[in-house]
């Protein structure tokens with residue numbers, strides 16, 4: 001019997017034990033957990049990839065890696081995984097309620113990443129709606145770390161209210177970075193909000209990019225991704241250079257449970273990040 | 289191939305078949321094969337070949353399954369029953385891992401060991417042989433292999449039995465998966481019962497198959513008469529298939545049907561019960577089940593069969609993606625015959641007919657595809673495609689709106 005990559009530890013069947021070492025409240029219902037391997041850690045994650053995170057006794061859910069940190073004491077590999085989790089149901093609420101010291105299980109890395117290498121040499125747009133910024137944050141880090149590789153870089157953020165904007169401290173720091181345009185728009189402004197009001201799509205008018213050589217990385221609610229991609233295509237960005245990250249139910253991450261099908265695509269394996277040339281027609285079919 | 293066998297294979301009798309079961313059991317294998325139980329030919333562990341369904345046949349129609357006595361005493365003159373081999377290779381419920389939480393909150397996770405079971409499957413129909421190959425590709429052919437499936441499958445010895453008696457719901461010939469056995473068997477048998485007696489043409493497909501065959505008692509050489517009779521019977525079976533698919537590129541056909549009206553028609557009849565997915569030998573979708581014991585510090589992860597007909601299947605925080613029956617039947621059919629190719633490089637249907645037989649309202653996958661084809665062509669008469677749908681009435685059922693429900697009420701598409 002040939003056993004393909006099943007031998008890669010933790011990536012196929014069984015979660016590896018990790019431990020919560022930090023818990024940062026981001027918004028009213030969202031926290032970022034820093035997880036450190038209790039023993040051996042997983043293989044490195046590429047920006048955009050996700051893990052299956054196990055809340056003891058409750059279940060596992062797919063969660064993007066929103067960052068990595070060099071770890072402290074524990075773990076031979078020592079790399080900490082950051083996960084930003086919104087409590088929406090049984091398992092995510094279980095993860096949201098964890099405290100430093102609590103154990104979790106993690107499997108991965110799974111799925112396709114943003115693959116920013118293809119964007120090198122051209123302008124780059126990062127467009128995030130709400131929690132969609134979580135999987136995009138490692139990509140923004142990459143854009144900040146290697147500005148010389150890219151043309152004009154813009155990060156456009158949308159949220160329901162100012163209080164729903166993620167990583168506010170960091171976003172402020174990004175705004176100060178040279179050559180990076182950061183824009184934010186909210187649906188419902190609160191007191192003290194001096195940014196834009198409206199959808200993130202409206203911010204596209206502010207970003208400077210040369211459409212034919214632009215790469216766009218988009219994540220957020222499906223309606224937001226659709227509106228953004230349509231507008232970008234309308235402005236002349238090639239559909240295959242618009243990458244979106246899609247969400248469907250996922251129970252295994254290994255292409256076996258069947259739940260994440262989107263027509264011909266198994267989203268845990270062929271996605272979650274897809275080019276709009278592929279994703280657009282599929283999302284256009286109702287209830288696919 | 290065993291040196292003593294001619295190109296045609298060896299001939300064994302019912303005594304040889306009995307010896308085969310004995311020998312496989314002596315080698316420590318759990319022999320599973322067809323046997324009559326609760327009014328059906330089921331798959332169960334066999335202690336001897338006496339338990340095979342000698343003298344039983346089946347009558348199949350959409351939504352209908354009946355056992356029937358046969359005068360010839362044949363053991364394998366029945367087509368697919370309610371179960372398939374996935375019952376054994378990919379059980380309905382398995383434990384994947386256990387987790388324990390220590391007093392400091394740390395988790396320890398233990399994988400379920402790969403099953404050490406050593407099966408021999410006796411009487412694998414060619415469609416089911418193909419179905420095993422399809423599941424092999426899904427569950428072990430990609431980047432990740434399912435360890436439980438791999439453990440059960442790796443040790444399995446497959447004795448295929450070619451089909452000489454197709455059922456009224458069978459269409460393996462049009463899926464290219466029968467009635468002759470394709471690759472993948474350790475040993476292939478073809479049953480022949482005629483004036484010259486009850487016997488089996490036996491051909492090995494692997495070294496182990498050859499070794500086992502060499503240890504079985506043979507009938508005297510008959511100058512190729514049994515081999516000739518076996519070939520004729522299998523070729524005849526191909527011509528007597530009860531149903532067929534339109535002779536077109538089904539993958540391309542299905543890709544073009546996403547907005548077809550026919551989905552509303554079938555949705556009006558479909559109960560979304562998921563029976564078709566449970567009996568289908570290739571359907572593989574599962575859901576996890578997490579359980580904890582009373583201490584709360586021991587948890588287990590189980591995996592259970594799931595169905596794309598279940599409303600929960602496509603559940604997202606905002607509600608199910610596929611809430612209508614139309615979208616769920618469409619998902620099932622377009623996956624089976626179309627997008628399975630994109631995902632796993634083959635069709636997901638082997639033409640066994642189980643989904644037709646075990647559908648409580650007699651929905652017939654071949655009839656639905658003929659109707660989709662007719663709709664795509666703007667009606668068979670107009671298109672002149674020659675797919676046969678116009679003659680067998682499938683197009684008319686579509687035009688008539690909701691088909692009459694009830695077991696057996698759906699019109700057959702075959703002779």
Ligand SMILES: Cc1cc2nc3c(=O)[nH]c(=O)nc-3n(C[C@H](O)[C@H](O)[C@H](O)COP(=O)(O)OP(=O)(O)OC[C@H]3O[C@@H](n4cnc5c(N)ncnc54)[C@H](O)[C@@H]3O)c2cc1C
Pocket residue numbers: 050061062063064065083084085086087088089090091092093131134135246247248249250272600601603604605
């Ligand atoms: C690639 C990817 C990346 C993601 N990244 C993030 C991220 O970074 N941060 C984040 O917060 N979220 C992320 N999500 C979304 C997150 O996975 C979901 O919010 C989460 O799965 C919700 O699970 P839940 O148990 O909390 O909620 P629920 O909605 O209650 O249930 C989730 C799952 O449990 C099953 N289920 C629920 N109820 C039942 C029932 N009664 N019977 C049977 N099954 C049931 C459903 O099938 C469902 O799949 C991501 C999703 C994907 C696909």
Ligand code: SF4
Pocket residue numbers: 564567568569570624636637638639640641642643644653
């Ligand atoms: S779809 Fe129906 S005929 Fe095809 S393999 Fe499955 S059960 Fe058999």
Ligand code: SF4
Pocket residue numbers: 557558559560561562563564565597646647648649650651
């Ligand atoms: S096609 Fe038949 S068996 Fe399948 S879900 Fe519908 S009613 Fe049930």
